[in-house]
Amino acid sequence: MKGFDIGSDRREELRATSAILLYSGLDHTAHYGTVHAINPGKGGRASIGAGRPIDRSALLKCLTDLSQNAAPKAEFLPETVLAVSQDAVTWWCRPGMRRVFFDCPKIGKRSAVVPHPSLVFRAASNGFSVFALKEDSRPTPASTLHEPPYFNTWDFGKICIGSAHVPKRVDVSSIAGWESGFFESAFTHPNHGGKRVSYPKGEFAFWKAMLDGTFGEQFPKKSLVSMKFTLGALIAGKER
Template sequence: MNGLNLGPGHGAEVAANLAILLYAQRGGQTVYGTVHPISNDDDRPTIGAGRPIDRAALIGCLNELAQNAAPRAEFLPETVLAVSQSAVIWWCRPGLRRVFFECRELGKRTAIVPHPGLVFYAASRGFSVFALQEDSRPTPESTLHEPPYFNTWDFGKICIGSAHVPKRIDIESIAGWECGFFESAFTHPNHGGKRVNHPKSEFAFWKAMLDGEYPGEFPKDLLIPMNATLADLIRGKLGD
């Protein structure tokens, strides 16, 4: 093949300049790969000698392809705050949701309780959640707060454990990520910083929540602010 025209909007005709060969055991998974330069002398492509492909080169090639791929128009719901090739950030309105607990201190309990506004971050490097003071859609300047939940680490990271979460990270999977968080049992507070500003403990706070002592809305005065904003999260500066 001498060249390829990618159609309107893609500029001039392109030609092959690199080939990747993948090797697999018979009936098995890919175990080895080589990359080969392609010469186009006399308009006849020729695959040259190969060299072992490394992880960095393969990721670089895939990133270039992703950047040059034709964009697909997609409707963005109001709750979506930011989207990239490897992450989705969205807002969850404050309201009533059921929670599940299964731990020695609180027993096996479930109840519908109020939650603050939340920001979720699903990415190839993990799943995180943050609390908000405001009830409306956050802005880049909105301060993030510690998630007042068990099973979370510093910087909002969620311990997924046995939770069932989607394999995909895209707008269509948002509901699945939320279900994976809310429908899993909270089992323990993780090590790290304080998650909620209760005078006794996180156990005392959640016992009060489960007993219906905060029936109207989440007690936002107990949220602990982080030294970070939504803009920091979007720019990937959180936890650096």
């Protein structure tokens, strides 16, 4: 077990001094634990010593030491950030005019600046999703989510990333990169699943009208399809 350098600001070599072993059943849930001292050994070849049942004091000391030396730095949260958890960031995107790109047989290769509704994005360890809103102001937990009126999306707002370039990190500082990955990618096809937009003759006719400038600078909110699911439920991780 070799030591390692913790950084240029504190030139100190760290070495393993103790170990905690957890014992789990078939359900992979820890049922028992032991704490062990690390024996230095000869030639730097350390080994794990005999263990003793782990107790509350050992766990508390470990957590206290780690929190003091590895606590994450606080970061400023913009107004658009709605929720941050260990594995997801949820934010609001104001309505406005943005460019879209299409590359599909029924529409062709086209690009135009079109109106977009207010949107909620969620980047998480298990995927990227987008939802539409009818209100133009910052949403509340009671706000109703609507289907995203876009191609390349699955049911419940899941985005088909495909060849889009999106960040590897899920944090507040990566929000701009996630948005760019969505808006700057070409819409190629409407995915199978539920109804994404309410419009005569369907989604292809809707987007042809959008690209032709039929709606001017105002997104047609009456075309949005309600999910009958709230922002608060999404943030809480509830199933629809």
